[in-house]
Amino acid sequence: MKDRTGPRGLLRQLRLAWRSCWAAAPWIWAGHLPLAVTAGLVPMATAWLTKLLVDALAEGRQSAAVQAATGLLVVGLLSGVLPQLTQFLGNELRRRMDWFLRDRLHSVVGRFQGLSRFEDPRLIDRLRMAAQTTGETLMPVTGSMADMGRNIIALLSLLATLLVLSPVMAVVVLIAAVPVLVAELWLSRKRVNMVAATSAGIRKELFYSALITEESAAKEVRLFGLGDFLKGRMLRELHTIQRAERRLDRRDAAVQSGLAALSALVAGAGLIWTVQAAAAGRQTPGDIVAFVAAVAGVQAALIGLVGNIGLAHQALLMFSYHTSVIELPDDVAPRDGGVRGEGPLPALRRGIELRDVWFRYDESHPWVLRGVNLFIPAGSSVALVGLNGAGKSTLIKLLCRFYDPDRGSISWDGDDLRDVPPAQLRERMGVLFQDYMNYDLTAAENIGIGALDLLDDRAKVTEAARLAGAHELVDGLPQGYDTMLSRIFFADGEDAEETPGVVLSGGQWQRLALARTLLRQDRDLLILDEPSAGLDARAEYEIHARLRAHRAGTTSLLVSHRLSAVREADTIVVLEEGRITEQGSHAELMARAGSYAQLFTVQAQGYQEVGSSAGGSAEEGSTESSSAA
Incomplete structure (x- = not known):
């Protein structure tokens, strides 16, 4: 993973994330750009219009004051509407990205032809991390790019204002942002590392929890009195996970408190300076208002931008697990230079x-x-x-x-x-494995999935059931072949209270598994x-x-x-x-x-x-x- 988390690796992840976003929802993503530009100019416009309004009132220019107030009204309307539009587009982009990422990840995993990948604990943890890369986790580098763009535009425009009023203060505010950026990048890497480090523990915690709560283990758990034993194992893993989270939270709180104190000191020093300048007659009342608004706006934009960068960094680190899975080569690939020839595999002759x-x-x-x-x-x-x-x-x-x-x-x-x-x-081939699966599907589906092209061919399904000696069993179920063989789900479109699922015995399940195999008669x-x-x-x-x-x-x-x-x-x-x-x-x-x-x-x-x-x-x-x- 090191090659994916260095500067070049992260830039590549950013390109891949943007490419994925464009593939998932191009026009929705593009729609963020004008909104970001407009929203980014709002703080600067607010600061200057407020300055003009205060100066016009102080000088008794009523017409100019009305014009400035009208401008503030328009800016206020934009401030109220733009976030709603941005949120709407962001939510839709999140949904489409979530669909796109899940579809791609599960398509790739479905194409793994062998079993070795599912027997490697390290890859299982990587798969779990990849599954957590959703439209929501990628928002900092997709939908929230509008937020980042808005902060950049706001920062540049307000810095221009601050440079006019106090060049020294503009430099001080920028320098104060450097430790904030370094801290955010450090914390984002720590967060992803913590998630990766606790992935195995989370799997164990979920495993023990499932043993306690699911029907498959209920008999032995109660027979052997394993409830407290499994609960202890589960809580031990949960304690380890929470201890890692608590340690990171303490670091986060300490760093963020220090950064907040630094920001308050810079803002306070700037306020003292501008008050002294106004007392000396070097600034007007409007300058004071504009200066205070500019400092606050620059700090807010910087904090927002640094937060955007930190979240984007964290999102790209998470996304690297997704790309590391989808770029895996075939686990049972053809030999180098080995080519059987074109066309499907012919029928067995020799x-x-x-x-x-x-x-x-x-x-x-x-x-x-x-x-x-x-x-x-x-x-x-x-x-x-x-x-x-x-x-x-x-x-x-x-x-x-x-x-x-x-x-x-x-x-x-x-x-x-x-x-x-x-x-x-x-x-x-038609294969019945010793460790066959029991599917929480209907009886007909449990047989029909053995040959998906025959899933809806009830005659073929029934024939396979007869051959496996399962027809009388299935035909005698409450809804026959449409009976749901599960206590977890109910049949689609049925009243849950009137169509309870049926649980079969081991021998009955084996007959269905055999029927599933024999559906491939040719x-x-x-x-x-x-x-x-x-x-x-x-x-x-x-x-x-x-x-x-x-x-x-x-x-x-x-x-x-x-x-x-x-x-x-x-x-x-x-x-x-x-x-x-x-x-x-x-x-x-x-x-x-x-x-x-x-x-x-x-x-x-x-x-x-x-x-x-x-x-x-x-x-x-x-x-x-x-x-x-």
Whole structure:
């Protein structure tokens, strides 16, 4: 960030901010200019017209006094109207800038194709700072530029007046403004640094607060009595944040008090001087009035201008976080010189191949995948099994190109995935992740977002629900497919009291997530990561029976800890500590009597023991589960 906060960096941020402002609302921004010029001339006009009025009255020139009073009337009208016009334009500019900045930031973040950016705490803090750069925070360098322009024009015009009346006093007032400017720039940098330093603490404070107040954690918080524990963590972070704010506030108060005292001393010295000059006959009563107004006006304009500069400096420092995010390169960009060719990714014909794939999430972490070699033929079903931490989910993330391998390659019909735009690749896939999302949307939307082009195609949505065994569940909800699956929101256009949201069980949510995946029925690659982990034995049997029929002739990768669900796959691949140790059909692996056979035997014995100890109904469930493949 240092290159963005130096003098050259801030000038560049200013250009980018003005360019953004022009892109968001060009004519509204331009409309500030004439208002700023007019408003800037008002203090000077007031000072001179007041002088003319006082001198005309003192000398008995009634006509001149009336003219001066008329001029003050016009200036007074302008003083009343111009701030309202400026505020109106400023508010509209703020709204349009807010829209523009939010749209650009979220568009850029939405284009991040990988996952590494969302796993970097430093970038998360930078994103949070960037999200705070809104139309409101940028006003000092956009809408408030009119205010700065007004202060500059007022300052120059009043300085000209002060130079005529007392050149020495004009120089003294300008010199007194230097420490004010230095202090404001110092304080503005301290404010931004404080916000950046407390960003992680604010995230933690919000996290603990959410655990206490949100439904997702309510059961365990109450079961384990975590309320006071989490509250203590939350208040500890809040105390740290407030301590930093309090320290900055003390500095701010001390500096501002000193600057105010300096301003009062300068103004008081000027007043004593002009009174002595008037007593000596060197100035008229009108000169005294004009001098006092000019000194006060110059100081006010200087304080306002210095404040404008300080706020603009702070706004540009905040804006630098916004630009640092929107200028980030693609996190899964194509390789240098790697070009797959024009047009969309063709349908899978031969297969997907992993060659000597090595991967770890960070250089400080151990390898998750170690020299994996695997070929997934087109039209075949491959099952991936292994203990927790073996690398199964990581391999899926690489196939989806959320990450690129550190070594080796993954190819689609010979095309290296690093040469394929991620959006094209993912358009050819249907994927159910083990950690699938539950959306606070309607049941139909929870399924339909799996293929946005089919979101409003109720027939396709219903078909996917039937395939996932979710149709009866959804059809039985209070509003069927239009039921809101949330206790936070209500369906659009519905009476909140008559249409309460519905909360599903874990297994029911899994059926909807599966339906969301199966909505992409025409994709080339189907990846299912633990598709039945939350289901009971009967539901698991029904789901896998449907999936076997659906996967017939489709290239598919199935991950499951329940080995009975994978036994009919064309190829079963065993991962152990990031390496493939076995692969083959169920019969081949059982005959080999390796780790797969041992795991399968242990699971089968577990079912048999449960069946023999629980009686006939359990035996039926055991048979059902064992035959699920």
